[in-house]
Structures are given as C-alpha cells and as structure tokens.
Amino acid sequence: MSRAKLCFVAIITAGLLLPACSAQKKAPPVVDDAALGSAAAAPDEWLTVGRDYAETHFSPLKQIDATNVGKLGLAWSYDTQSLRGLEATPLVSNGVLYATTPWSNVFALDARTGKELWRWDSKADRIRGGRACCDVVNRGVALYKGKVYVGVIDGRLVALDSATGNPVWDVQTTPVDEPYTITGAPRVVDGKVIIGNGGSELGVRGFVSAYDAETGALAWRFYIVPGDPAKGPDGAASDEALTKALPTWTGEWWNNGGGGGTPWDALAYDPEARLLYVGTGNGSAWDRRLRSPQGGDNLYLSSIVALDVSTGKLKWHYQTTPGDTWDYTAVQHMILADVQMGGKPRKVIMQAPKNGFFYVLDRLTGELLSAEPYAKVTWAKGVDLKTGRPIETRQARMYDKYKVTLFPGPGGAHNWHPMSFNPATGLVYIPAVEGSFPYAQERDFKRQNGFWNMGIDLNARGSAKGLPPLPEKEYEPGTGPEVGSASLLAWDPVAGKPRWRIKHQGVSGGGTLTTAGNLLFQGLSDGRLVAYTADTGDKVWEVQLGNGVIAAPSTWSMDGKQYVSVLVGWGGATGLYVGNPTRQFKAPGRLFTFVLDGTAKLEPVRGIEHDPLTPVAYKATAAQLEHGSALFARRCSMCHGTAAASGGTIADLRYAQPATYDNMDQIVRQGAYQQLGMPKFDFLTEEDLAALKAYVLSQREALLAAAK
Ligand code: CA
Numbered sequence: 001m002s003r004a005k006l007c008f009v010a011i012i013t014a015g016l017l018l019p020a021c022s023a024q025k026k027a028p029p030v031v032d033d034a035a036l037g038s039a040a041a042a043p044d045e046w047l048t049v050g051r052d053y054a055e056t057h058f059s060p061l062k063q064i065d066a067t068n069v070g071k072l073g074l075a076w077s078y079d080t081q082s083l084r085g086l087e088a089t090p091l092v093s094n095g096v097l098y099a100t101t102p103w104s105n106v107f108a109l110d111a112r113t114g115k116e117l118w119r120w121d122s123k124a125d126r127i128r129g130g131r132a133c134c135d136v137v138n139r140g141v142a143l144y145k146g147k148v149y150v151g152v153i154d155g156r157l158v159a160l161d162s163a164t165g166n167p168v169w170d171v172q173t174t175p176v177d178e179p180y181t182i183t184g185a186p187r188v189v190d191g192k193v194i195i196g197n198g199g200s201e202l203g204v205r206g207f208v209s210a211y212d213a214e215t216g217a218l219a220w221r222f223y224i225v226p227g228d229p230a231k232g233p234d235g236a237a238s239d240e241a242l243t244k245a246l247p248t249w250t251g252e253w254w255n256n257g258g259g260g261g262t263p264w265d266a267l268a269y270d271p272e273a274r275l276l277y278v279g280t281g282n283g284s285a286w287d288r289r290l291r292s293p294q295g296g297d298n299l300y301l302s303s304i305v306a307l308d309v310s311t312g313k314l315k316w317h318y319q320t321t322p323g324d325t326w327d328y329t330a331v332q333h334m335i336l337a338d339v340q341m342g343g344k345p346r347k348v349i350m351q352a353p354k355n356g357f358f359y360v361l362d363r364l365t366g367e368l369l370s371a372e373p374y375a376k377v378t379w380a381k382g383v384d385l386k387t388g389r390p391i392e393t394r395q396a397r398m399y400d401k402y403k404v405t406l407f408p409g410p411g412g413a414h415n416w417h418p419m420s421f422n423p424a425t426g427l428v429y430i431p432a433v434e435g436s437f438p439y440a441q442e443r444d445f446k447r448q449n450g451f452w453n454m455g456i457d458l459n460a461r462g463s464a465k466g467l468p469p470l471p472e473k474e475y476e477p478g479t480g481p482e483v484g485s486a487s488l489l490a491w492d493p494v495a496g497k498p499r500w501r502i503k504h505q506g507v508s509g510g511g512t513l514t515t516a517g518n519l520l521f522q523g524l525s526d527g528r529l530v531a532y533t534a535d536t537g538d539k540v541w542e543v544q545l546g547n548g549v550i551a552a553p554s555t556w557s558m559d560g561k562q563y564v565s566v567l568v569g570w571g572g573a574t575g576l577y578v579g580n581p582t583r584q585f586k587a588p589g590r591l592f593t594f595v596l597d598g599t600a601k602l603e604p605v606r607g608i609e610h611d612p613l614t615p616v617a618y619k620a621t622a623a624q625l626e627h628g629s630a631l632f633a634r635r636c637s638m639c640h641g642t643a644a645a646s647g648g649t650i651a652d653l654r655y656a657q658p659a660t661y662d663n664m665d666q667i668v669r670q671g672a673y674q675q676l677g678m679p680k681f682d683f684l685t686e687e688d689l690a691a692l693k694a695y696v697l698s699q700r701e702a703l704l705a706a707a708k
Helices: 003-014 033-037 126-131 239-248 572-577 622-640 658-662 664-669 686-707
Strands: 072-079 091-093 096-101 105-110 116-120 142-144 147-151 156-161 167-172 187-189 192-195 207-212 218-223 267-270 275-279 303-308 314-319 334-341 344-351 357-362 368-373 380-383 390-392 404-406 420-422 427-432 437-439 487-492 497-503 512-515 519-523 528-533 539-544 554-558 561-568 590-596
Touching: 033 187, 091 554, 096 590, 105 147, 142 187, 156 192, 187 267, 239 314, 267 334, 275 334, 334 420, 368 380, 420 512, 427 512, 427 519, 487 519, 512 554, 519 561, 572 622, 622 686, 658 664, 658 686, 664 686
Parallel strands: none
Antiparallel strands: 072 590, 091 096, 096 105, 105 116, 142 147, 147 156, 156 167, 187 192, 192 207, 207 218, 267 275, 275 303, 303 314, 334 344, 344 357, 357 368, 380 390, 404 437, 420 427, 427 487, 487 497, 512 519, 519 528, 528 539, 554 561, 561 590
C-alpha cells in the first residue's frame, strides 16, 4: 500500500489528521503482511531474505546503474566478530540493518553509519558444531511487527525485540536429543513464522513448522517423510499426505535414520493463492538401499511441496529426484514469477536444485512446464515432461558394486547460494558449479547415533581399496553442457537454456543480487565483489575484499542514496572441506556497505598467518597410514578437509603446534574441545587414534616436502 493510501485509511478510521500525513516527518513503517506482500511498493527497504515473498533477490532501485557503478566506494564496514562462514542476506527496515553471524548470533546496525545498535548472542551449545554438516552458519533473520526472528543452530526459534535485541519468546522446535540443526532463515507469512531444519547427513526425520509470530505457539507442523506406521498418525498437518506417501517407502527407515528430507533452506509464498512452498532435502542414509531396501520413490524427499498456509495441509507436490540416492536435495532457492510460456501467461515457481535440472512448474497446480539441464548431468538423460520423472542412466544407482563417478556430486550443480530473477531481462542468475563425485557404498555400514551416517565411502577418491571403479565403457552418456568450472549462469527460464555464462575460478560464487539499474552483483571465492550488466553479463565494477564471499548482497536506500551491503566470511561446506583460492585461514568476518562516491577507507579482510612448519617425527607402517587415511575421510574430513588440508574455516591439522599431537587422545577421544564444537569420538580405539595421528603427521610431512 502506498503512503498516500495509508494516510487516507488513517484519516477515515481515526477521524483526524495524523502528523505523518501533514508534515514531512514519516511515521515509522511497520513490517506487516501488507509491507511484506508489496515489497515492490517499498523500494527503499529489504524486508525479507529474498526481498519479497517471491524470493526474487531483485531490487527496483536504479540510482546505481551500469553507467555509474564504477563510482561505488565504501560507505562503512562492520566487524562481525566472527571467524566462520557468513551466509546471511542483510535486511534493512526503517534505517536499521539486521543480519546474523555463525552460531546464529544476531546484530542490528544503524544503516546510515554502520554503528552497532545491539547484538544478541544465541548462547548455542558448541557441542552442536559437530552435528552441523556444513559449518555453524546462519542465513538470516525475518522481520515482523517489531520483532526479529532467528532460527538457532540448536533447533530453537527465537523472537527478539527489534529495538533492543532482547528475547520476547524462545521455543525449541526440534527434539533436543536428536542431531537436528537450523541454519535457514525463517519467513513470516500470514502471521506465522515458518522454520525448517537440517540433519539428514546424520539421520533425522525432516519437518517444517509454523509458529504464531506474536506468541510462539505452534500453529501447524508438516513432516516431510512418514514415521513408524505402527505408531499411527502424528496429529500433524501432514498426516493425510503421509498416508499417501507410505507405500513409497519400504523397510524400517524410522529405525534407520528417520528417512531425512530436512527442509533446511528454501521457502517461498504466494499470498494470492495462500500457498507456502517448501523445498525438501535428501534421504537419510544417502543410499536408498540402506533406508528403503525394496526401493520406492520415498515421498516427499527432494521435492517441492505446496502447503495451505492456514492449515499446513499439502496442496500439491513435485518430486525432482524420486528415490533420491545421491544427496540431491531440492531445498535450493525457489523463485515465483509470472511469465509467458507457450504463448500463455503462467504463474510459475522456478528451482535449480542440486540434481542439475532447472525446473519451471505451474505454482498453482504443480504441473511441470519445463526441466532442462543447466549443468553437466550424468545420473539422468533428461526429464520426461509427460510423467515428470527423470530418465536415469544405467550407472546412476550402480554404486553398491562399483565406484561410480557422477555429475553433479552431493555439493550440487547449485547449492544454497541464492539465485535472483530480473523481470526486465527475464533471466535467472544462478551461482552454478560443475563437479563430480565418486559414489561408492560404505562396506559394512553401521549407523551411529549423533554422527555422520550417509553410508557412503568418503575415502573412495583417494583409496585403492573399496569398490572397483565402474569401467569407462559402462557409462551411458548423460545430458547438459560441460563447463568444467564454477560459473555465474544467466538462465532463460522460458527458453530453458543459458543466455550467457561467466566462468569462475574454483568453487561456487556467492549468492546473487540483481537490480532495475541493469546490474547483477556477485561475491566470489577469491574475495572480489563484482558487478555485471544484467542483460549482457559485462563486468562493470569490482572490488577486492580480501576473503571468499559466499553470501548474497542486498541493496537499499536512505535519504535519497542507494547502498549495497554484503557479508564477507569464508565458510560453509566448501570452507570446511575444499578451500578457496585466497587460501586464507580463519579470516575475520566483515559487513561492507557501498555507495556512489563512498570515501571510507577499505581495508580488505586478512586471515591469520600460519606459523612456519617444523618437522615432527613419527613412525608408522603402511597399514597404519592406510587405516588412518580411511578413518580421517570417514570421521574428520567433513570439517578438517580432504587429506587433512582444511578449507580455511577451522583448524588445518597439519599446522598444529607440535604439542597438540601429544594431546590428541584428550581432544579426539575424551572430548577436551567439545565446547569449541569438536565432537567426542569415544568409540575410537587407541589403535585408531595412533593411525589418525600418523596419517595427519604424514600429511604435515608431505606439506613440508612440497614447500621445499
Ligand atoms: Ca544433504
């Protein structure tokens, strides 16, 4: 609603002229359903993660455009007082900027100056760090009627007073004794706060919940997968839908990891249709044979589910990956748009999930309109538009007998990094990745509560042992373009093909922002924030911020000036496992805000320098090193990196102080660092520990040798 209309309504209802209407002074805007539902009418603000219910990450602001973007300079920066991944999109309302940091902490800044107004410490139990698959990140807050909502890594949902940061209510949304985590941003729709959860790598049963925004009372809950059929319905909104899903499951998944499906990121909302869209996660364990041994589609894994926002009841679903067995989540960002398809106006929902196909569906009915590969795909040869099902390649599920290399891998052809949609160009801008993964079933897999339970041999790439590789000639061709690197992909959703693509070094670029100024912003793993023209992809500006960027920028306006803000903090799954081209270690987080002709001094982020390496003597047999390597891959690599080479977010064990190796028993088996987020592996034997130590020291030695 426009300001004029608001005044008109106020005059009629109050019978007197409000000061806000007569004088220049504006009444403070309230973030309510009307404001959230008409984000286009409030161009100055950025009120929800995707800026609008449609999750477009598009701003109608155009003061900064392709002709003057070269004059962008720093307005201010803010030290987030953190050392791990920053994934939040900053929100701005009424002159205040809100964002989150690792461990689900929240801060509020004066948007004009960057001066801190308040910080809230979630005081999350650091033991939760070991349960977070992909760093203790958080993707942001929701705003509504004077409150700020945040999901906490330990499964809580907390409402804070937006003026003070003091908690108003605090509810535990997940069973505390199970390895659930929350990293996604809540959304507020229809007076309810919507929040999902993660944990499918460790083994849980995914669900999404709606809480009354005012009181924190549970309004409804939708389980993604059925529970133990003997126990009957849960009394949840999903009961009827799960009765239909039940025949698509076999075996005893409820005893065996809970089935998974955790909806840990994407939500979108159509206020006209009153439909809430939820992207759902992968199966747990990954290999379907280990959770549903006689097969089945395993509804509603890897799906988009459309729920009635009032009741949480299922209206329709579309499963992108039936019988998921590759960690192909469909929790990736979904965008709503009104486009012309086949000569007809269609209200669509669009998604580029991990599995490599870009989907366009009718968002009212769930009808599949288009599914084209946006990356190299070798698990499927395409999607049958009649049945809506992928046409799997012969090799896709052969990884119980062979090591099978497939595109994409579990990192996905696109992960959580927000894409964006520009209505002027009609393009969707995807932070895309090309990568493969050697899938191989873990031999003698046994579940362990509270630990990683994918049933996948994480040592398959490096080990000569394990399953034999599938011979090259057995591979059936897949589909999709071969790019050979990460890229920024401008995708035409109507034509179902790329318009243009910019290749990046290394791993995925950060989330994207597009504007009516014909601009497209993306931060990169090499520390740059870059602006391109949205129509043609020409680079028009860049700045070096010193450390890998993974978050999406946002843009907002105040006192007639347009600003661009971005969080810079290397981390997330890639920051634990793979690493970034800057090769920094533990770099402090920052929020940078840019404006035309900004003159603040830009000091790029700098990581901590490692101490020079010294040799540490060790003795080990070849068998010990082999055992240590396998153990490291199975138990340590997901946080400390492949081959003990940390991705830069947490400790690179090769650089440890020599005395640390003497304390490995206390740290690894006795849990001395639990309050830093390091799990306690008390089931490891002394032999296991000795093998791990020998392996890490051998990697230190290799690093020393390489440096010579
Ligand atoms: Ca997963």
